Amino acid sequence: MNVRSYARIRGALRRGTLRRGTLRRGARRREGMTLVEIMIVVIIMALIATAVGVAVLPRLKQARIDSSRTDAQSVRGAAVMYVSENPGGDCPSVEDLTEGGYLDSSRRTTDAWDRDFLIECEGDDIIVISAGPATEMGTEDDIQ
Template sequence: MTRRDERRRGFTLIEIMAVVLIMGLLAGIVGTVVVNQIDQARTQTARAQIKQIESALTFYQMDNGRFPSTEQGLRALVEKPSGAPEPRNYRPGGYLQGGAVPNDPWDTPYQYASPGVHNPHAFDLWTLGADGQPGGEGADQDVGNWASGAEG
């Protein structure tokens, strides 16, 4: 075999390193895009769930003349509260399908206050985002029912 034939049989170390580097860069870019898309999907899911819970709270208020108290919380949507203020026309089966209040997309309970700080004549309903702490940006931002709907 000639020296020329030996060089044609395989890739050089430089070529292999270049391919591995390019593959690593592409994986990093794709991974970042996928993570960002997942974060955006969770935020959109939180907004949709907040709208759903808002609707249930509105039906509760229409039937009972008031929103559940902060102490009664969102549990009042699936189980008739026993303490004051007692609901006067509680619907059999509650106000949310499935008999449970959903957790936010980060698997923590939604926060509820009535009357609200942002909505003093109604209620505040929000999630603390991915970090579970007030404030934040991106996936860590709070999403609530104030401003223009469930915008956060």
């Protein structure tokens, strides 16, 4: 309490104009936060969370696509080794590659959306396809 406030209270006490409970009511208002203040804080926090979500979600999608592309390249490398060691055989599946030791079972053998890779052999060319974010084969977001 500063000197000015103290002088005002003292003068009011002398004049008899200080009402009982006036100080207590003012002090009670300063003890906690009002509902409006709490609502404002909650709204600000919600706006910040929304902004972070808008900034992060597209990057998360791109990270999944990049991860699936890298995993598909690993599966393709294993499939190329399988075909070179088994000429004239069928196009391998991910299961064939894992069982044959061409693909380490501890490595990821599915895409980022937990869908199996599709391996297609067209002549000497081997294509490994992930369904991508749509999780359906044959759409424009497939990853090769």
